[in-house]
Amino acid sequence: xxxxxxxxxxxxxxxxxxxxxxxxxxxxxxxxxxxxxxxxxxxxxxxxxxxxxxxxxxxxxxxxxxxxxxxxxxxxxxxxxxxxxxxxxxxxxxxxxxxxxxxxxxxxxxxxxxxxxxxxxxxxxxxxxxxxxxxxxxxxxxxxxxxxxxxxxxxxxxxxxxxxxxxxxxxxxxxxxxxxxxxxxxxxxxxxxxxxxxxxxxxxxxxxxxxxxxxxxxxxxxxxxxxxxxxxxxxxxxxxxxxxxxxxxxxxxxxxxxxxxxxxxxxxxxxxxxxxxxxxxxxxxxxxxxxxxxxxxxxxxxxxxxxxxxxxxxxxxxxxxxxxxxxxxxxxxxxxxxxxxxxxxxxxxxxxxxxxxxxxxxxxxxxxxxxxxxxxxxxxxxxxxxxxxxxxxxxxxxxxxxxxxxxxxxxxxxxxxxxxxxxxxxxxxxxxxxxxxxxxxxxxxxxxxxxxxxxxxxxxxxxxxxxxxxxxxxxxxxxxxxxxxxxxxxxxxxxxxxxxxxxxxxxxxxxxxxxxxxxxxxxxxxxxx
Ligand code: PHE
Numbered sequence: 079x080x081x082x083x084x085x086x087x088x089x090x091x092x093x094x095x096x097x098x099x100x101x102x103x104x105x106x107x108x109x110x111x112x113x114x115x116x117x118x119x120x121x122x123x124x125x126x127x128x129x130x131x132x133x134x135x136x137x138x139x140x141x142x143x144x145x146x147x148x149x150x151x152x153x154x155x156x157x158x159x160x161x162x163x164x165x166x167x168x169x170x171x172x173x174x175x176x177x178x179x180x181x182x183x184x185x186x187x188x189x190x191x192x193x194x195x196x197x198x199x200x201x202x203x204x205x206x207x208x209x210x211x212x213x214x215x216x217x218x219x220x221x222x223x224x225x226x227x228x229x230x231x232x233x234x235x236x237x238x239x240x241x242x243x244x245x246x247x248x249x250x251x252x253x254x255x256x257x258x259x260x261x262x263x264x265x266x267x268x269x270x271x272x273x274x275x276x277x278x279x280x281x282x283x284x285x286x287x288x289x290x291x292x293x294x295x296x297x298x299x300x301x302x303x304x305x306x307x308x309x310x311x312x313x314x315x316x317x318x319x320x321x322x323x324x325x326x327x328x329x330x331x332x333x334x335x336x337x338x339x340x341x342x343x344x345x346x347x348x349x350x351x352x353x354x355x356x357x358x359x360x361x362x363x364x365x366x367x368x369x370x371x372x373x374x375x376x377x378x379x380x381x382x383x384x385x386x387x388x389x390x391x392x393x394x395x396x397x398x399x400x401x402x403x404x405x406x407x408x409x410x411x412x413x414x415x416x417x418x419x420x421x422x423x424x425x426x427x428x429x430x431x432x433x434x435x436x437x438x439x440x441x442x443x444x445x446x447x448x449x450x451x452x453x454x455x456x457x458x459x460x461x462x463x464x465x466x467x468x469x470x471x472x473x474x475x476x477x478x479x480x481x482x483x484x485x486x487x488x489x490x491x492x493x494x495x496x497x498x499x500x501x502x503x504x505x506x507x508x509x510x511x512x513x514x515x516x517x518x519x520x521x522x523x524x525x526x527x528x529x530x531x532x533x534x535x536x537x538x539x540x541x542x543x544x545x546x547x548x549x550x551x552x553x554x555x556x557x558x559x560x561x562x563x564x565x566x567x568x569x570x571x572x573x574x575x576x577x578x579x580x581x582x583x584x585x586x587x588x589x590x591x592x593x594x595x596x597x598x599x600x601x602x603x604x605x606x607x
Contacts, residue, residue: 368433375422439521461481480569493564504528
């Protein structure tokens with residue numbers, strides 16, 4: 079409606095000088111008119127210029143005095159001809175408990191003789207304890223202003239009128255301002271000082287016809303329809319331009335989790351390097367394959383329930399290869415193949431206990447055992463799957479995560495081969511500066527932690543663990559004596575967090591993950607540095 083009136087008005091006039099006045103004559107809300115003007119201006123149908131006006135408006139306190147009168151007037155009116163004590167006057171200036179206007183203004187109270195009001199109100203005020211709660215500002219302000227105006231005299235005992243008639247100039251001026259009338263600079267100044275008025279900036283527009291001016295705006299259409307073509311009116315219709323910069327509708331469909339994407343990258347690297355994937359489809363493993371076969375003694379702290387989740391049902395494994403179990407028992411208890419063993423009593427019940435595998439090296443031990451059952455051929459194996467540890471959850475630890483593991487098994491391999499393979503593997507991930515630090519694993523000797531220099535973080539970060547499987551592990555399996563196995567492991571979460579810039583593991587994995595992250599993350603990230 080407003081749009082038609084604006085365009086119609088501009089047809090016969092040069093322009094509209096003030097949108098505020100125009101809105102007032104139309105009887106429409108100025109904000110509504112402003113929206114119409116902005117839209118018309120956007121299409122250059124009108125040219126709009128900002129105009130700013132400053133005007134005085136009443137503060138809440140100012141507004142209250144336009145109804146109740148100024149405090150000095152309220153005070154003056156409350157003083158009877160014979161004068162009044164300060165305390166009584168103060169009570170009179172409280173709000174009436176019945177109608178909540180000032181007592182001296184209350185219709186009920188003003189009809190009563192002032193002595194009655196006073197005694198009634200005093201009683202009420204004291205009984206209800208209101209004396210403490212009522213805002214004393216009317217009395218205070220009233221006193222100081224009335225004194226300034228020389229309307230009253232504050233005697234020691236009595237407050238009394240000095241003049242008989244006074245006018246409420248403050249209220250009158252406030253009313254004028256609220257009606258938008260002009261008032262003198264002196265009045266403005268004193269009301270401003272008393273914080274009864276404040277300056278408000280008002281924004282509006284002046285307008286004239288724009289280059290695309292039309293009396294009636296046609297709504298630009300977005301679709302060309304069969305009916306328009308049949309009727310032939312498409313020629314006269316206005317269509318919206320194509321916006322080639324607009325984003326398309328977000329595509330609906332499945333989204334791969336970042337862990338799956340990075341997993342695919344690692345898998346690709348292993349496959350390119352001639353590795354075979356190991357079957358990792360059992361989260362439940364026996365302690366035997368997870369620990370004992372790896373020459374991890376039964377008293378090792380990692381085998382404690384603080385670090386490992388043991389199963390209650392089924393609590394033990396069904397079967398183990400008995401002759402191999404015997405050889406493992408022997409190597410733990412008394413050694414063999416040149417080793418002293420651990421010299422303790424190895425217990426079968428401990429080996430039978432089921433658990434959630436704590437590392438994918440459990441899978442590696444099964445595979446190496448199977449490999450040993452056939453005439454030896456060199457092999458390269460890898461796995462990427464989930465493992466479980468009974469850990470306190472924090473920003474870098476969860477009770478379950480994914481491990482990436484690689485093994486090469488061949489005759490005569492050396493530590494040099496392991497270092498060479500690790501350099502090859504990690505450089506394919508964009509990590510070419512590696513350093514190794516001696517470490518300890520029960521199943522590898524020597525063992526090395528792998529560090530990579532992170533160009534972004536400007537420091538060496540630990541990226542994995544590695545080693546050569548011990549003869550105490552390989553020989554009882556039945557592998558030939560000159561066969562060595564070099565292996566390494568790392569977590570999948572850590573490189574994924576670095577690649578995707580995630581610093582809290584709980585944002586990546588688990589029930590707190592934001593699905594938005596899964597839907598909007600990049601298809602792939604190149605280079606881990
Ligand atoms: N199993 C080790 C771990 O859980 C990783 C590793 C694998 C170390 C193979 C050496 C050789 O951290």
